Amino acid sequence: MISPTSCSNGYRLDPIGHIESDFPDKFGVPRQPGLAPAARATLVLRPPYDDPLAVRGLEAFSHLWLTFVFHQSPERWTPLVRPPRLGGNAKVGVFASRSTHRPNRLGLSLVQLRDVDTRGGVSLLLEGCDLISGTPVLDIKPYLPWVEARSDARAGYAPEPPSPLPVRFSDEAEAALATREDAASLRELIIQVLAQDPRPAYRQGAEERVYGVRLRDVDVRFRAMEASTSTLMEVVAIVPFTGQ
Numbered sequence: 271m272i273s274p275t276s277c278s279n280g281y282r283l284d285p286i287g288h289i290e291s292d293f294p295d296k297f298g299v300p301r302q303p304g305l306a307p308a309a310r311a312t313l314v315l316r317p318p319y320d321d322p323l324a325v326r327g328l329e330a331f332s333h334l335w336l337t338f339v340f341h342q343s344p345e346r347w348t349p350l351v352r353p354p355r356l357g358g359n360a361k362v363g364v365f366a367s368r369s370t371h372r373p374n375r376l377g378l379s380l381v382q383l384r385d386v387d388t389r390g391g392v393s394l395l396l397e398g399c400d401l402i403s404g405t406p407v408l409d410i411k412p413y414l415p416w417v418e419a420r421s422d423a424r425a426g427y428a429p430e431p432p433s434p435l436p437v438r439f440s441d442e443a444e445a446a447l448a449t450r451e452d453a454a455s456l457r458e459l460i461i462q463v464l465a466q467d468p469r470p471a472y473r474q475g476a477e478e479r480v481y482g483v484r485l486r487d488v489d490v491r492f493r494a495m496e497a498s499t500s501t502l503m504e505v506v507a508i509v510p511f512t513g514q
Contacts, residue, residue: 285339285406287315287392292459293402294511296342298468298483298490301354302368303379303400305431306462308455311381311399313407315392322388325410329386333413334394336379339406343370355428358471366426377401380413434465439505446508452486460490464503469494484511 291311293299300306313336315324328334350361351369364372385395394410437460439447447453468483478496482489489511495502 283339283408285316285408286319286410287313287407289313289338289399289401289403289405289407291399291401291403291405292486293399294484294486296402298463298485299402300400300463300466302431303381304398305400305466306459307382307398308458308462309397309399310455311396311401313394313396313410315394320391322392325386325388325392325394328383328394328410328412331412332383334381334383334396335411335413336381336401336407337409337411338377338379338401339408340370340372340375340377341404341406342402343372343375345375347371347373352471353427354471355432356471362427376408432466434462435467435501435503437461437464437503437505440507443505443508446488456486456488459485460505460508464490464492464505467494467501467503480506487511 289311292309351364351367352358353367381399382397384397387393480491480493482491489509491507492505
């Protein structure tokens, strides 16, 4: 959790709460919100912002904008970055990207609001989140589709969402899933995350190797099966995360 900070121009950034999500680590987090609808999260407001009066009427909105801090990204920044959508090779200006390596490390995420819990403070239950656990949230604003969904907008080098890759589970992975109470939702989460190919862009198309991505309390081990014209993501194993 970051502490309140005073900028040289006198502005103060005071986190209003933090995220608890299905993503303990950065690796594997969808690169945009909404790409993994099964991803659950809770925004826990902290005093004095945990007053139920502060969220009165919020339940009338289906989606929210969250302003947050990329707290695990380095404070340094560069004017040019390599967006994954361009293969991790071509460079664009940082302000023409959604890179985490920004001058003030500020992020903006559109999430779905499922419920508002005001029993003993305030917690917002969210879906489709792309934020890791511990992310400091600076502000909440309701999403207004009539002003913020522009059909005539241009999307530059990312005009469409990435095409999802097929995902299959090994017999060992299926057996591990079968022992869990959250098997159905965890399966959906794994499929949605791996379908976006979380490997670094420069590794895509490279030699086969096994990766591990943390989701909830498990380590999902997977590999990409590359063919001449397609890629298949295979879940090799699902094991409890031990911290090693």
